[in-house]
Amino acid sequence: MPNLRGEHYDDGEHYDDGEHYDDGERETVGRGLSRVRAAADWIENAVTRGEVDLDEQLEKLLKGSGEYAMGRGVPAHVHAEAILSALLEARPAGLTIGQLMSATERxxxxxHTGLAHLRKVAAAKGLPPVTWDKRWGYRMLDDAPEVWIGYERAFFEAVHHRVENFIAGTLLPHQKKTPNDPYIRTVMAQMCAIESTLQLLASPE
Known part of the structure; x- marks a missing residue:
């Protein structure tokens, strides 16, 4: 399995005065970030899907108990390696978030942290792209351009709708109020071009 560890992880983060974080400080920061990410993910699910119950793993993480009382500052590449192993073992099928949590014990x-890192390093490691769809969940398939293109078009479509709504709801009212402002005229011209490009990319050939 490819090594996903970043080359400069051991260099550590640095303060402006050149002093570096020690292991204890990095562990403390990692624990806090894990809790923030977990809480943010729960809030998103509560708002978008109405899921307000804490799952057991999240409850343990937020309380700092059980297996999550230690090791919460694990770097992203470690999570990514576990997720990569699970996805490769599952293919050609895919795995949902819940299945990935179960398979990797995370x-x-x-x-989500591991998936983000895996996507970041996939090209450099010669891996196929990570895709997602409602039927299969997350997959990493070799020689599947139709799957990759489908995921990419879905992404372009989603971004296109966001840009379209931003233009209609924010930029256009701004322009109506200050039609001669060079700034908003430039922004509108550029954003309308981006919106048209995204629409084209999202459309089947």
Missing amino acids: TRAQV
């Missing part, structure tokens, strides 16, 4: 927030 929290929802840690799975």
